[in-house]
Amino acid sequence: MALTTLQCKSGAVRISQLSEETGVPVATVKYYLREGLLPPGERTAANQASYGTAHVERLRLIRALVEVGGVPLAGVKAVLASLEQPPGTLHDLLGTVQDAITPRPQRAGGPDWDDARADVARLVEDLGWQIRRDAPALDQLTDVLLAYRAVTGADLDPGACFGAAARTAAELAAAEVPNVTGEGPAETARNLVVGTVLGGRAFDVLRRLAHEDVSSRLLGSAPGGDGMTHNK
């Protein structure tokens, strides 16, 4: 908090100050340096280096992705690589970022999984969405559908499970995507990463809060007070 932007810009910041400024422990900063997530600082003495604004910004982005977004370090690395050398179109960048932050599904394979995967492909087709056939997000949705089926013991149709949410997601995406464009390529790319990861996290929390609000209006009355209490 104490550092001014000027001090950062002058590049005269040491690793302890970098840590203080970003809230990332020194040991973690060193780890990120070793792993190549942070570019090396400017060497100022045999065992001393100084860091600039770019390091502060990079660290804050890493921290947001890891701590709030829950993105694994390998995914963060891939995201940062795509920010350094962005693909030709914003659409390609979006694909790269999504794939980087989308963990591999844990249960892929087997006849149940293949059936569910085909059902998900059909859902996307019915929605008329233009999605790459091998998008990892399709595998993730397959995982969720399989989990629904396992928990309920029913051969749930993905349209019944996800149809309403898909239409809401489409509305949200139509509002969000055009807003991603920033003042330059770097800002646009950062907006895309932040919008995808933090925006997703924000929506999940807002959805839970909205559940609480709706529930307090519909279901919050005393037990037996209406038909919606569940254990009278």
Added chain:
Amino acid sequence: MALTTLQCKSGAVRISQLSEETGVPVATVKYYLREGLLPPGERTAANQASYGTAHVERLRLIRALVEVGGVPLAGVKAVLASLEQPPGTLHDLLGTVQDAITPRPQRAGGPDWDDARADVARLVEDLGWQIRRDAPALDQLTDVLLAYRAVTGADLDPGACFGAAARTAAELAAAEVPNVTGEGPAETARNLVVGTVLGGRAFDVLRRLAHEDVSSRLLGSAPGGDGMTHNK
């Protein structure tokens, strides 16, 4: 896959079959038994026990929460406890479930955090939402807001960050909450857990897929082909 419901109902299933049926490794099943996430089986010999349908269902629910929902084991434990002894109203159960699966924020405290927390409280008030003042989801939203502010370096207003998403979340919640009621208290409680955790996961994936669809229409043309490519 090979087990019939009848075999399960007869309670004659051994731990290896329980593992096969649910896809949860035997060592993990034993761990859940030790931790009390699964009730003990019926002892049939000195070092042998048999398990029934309730164990299969419980294991599938745990697996869905852990693997797909990413809920930490402590949260799963709290959720299962609330399913065993559900609170008086469905609204109370919803609060219990949400709190159980909502991890504690990592950065709470400090003047920046307190400011952001007050801004989040104001957002919820402006939206007219009825939320408990100490709901952990408010702390989580504070974390997300702080991360936005850190990454952008701007003192972002939560209304600007989250307003549109909040309105969409309210629409979605209005459609989702009334559908939670099942055939009995147990099913309703399970629907609530599944809807909150798997439904949240599903929406996040659907949102990313919808981004890809919108982006492929708006931004997917060849570099330089329109004004929305970002690095020509």
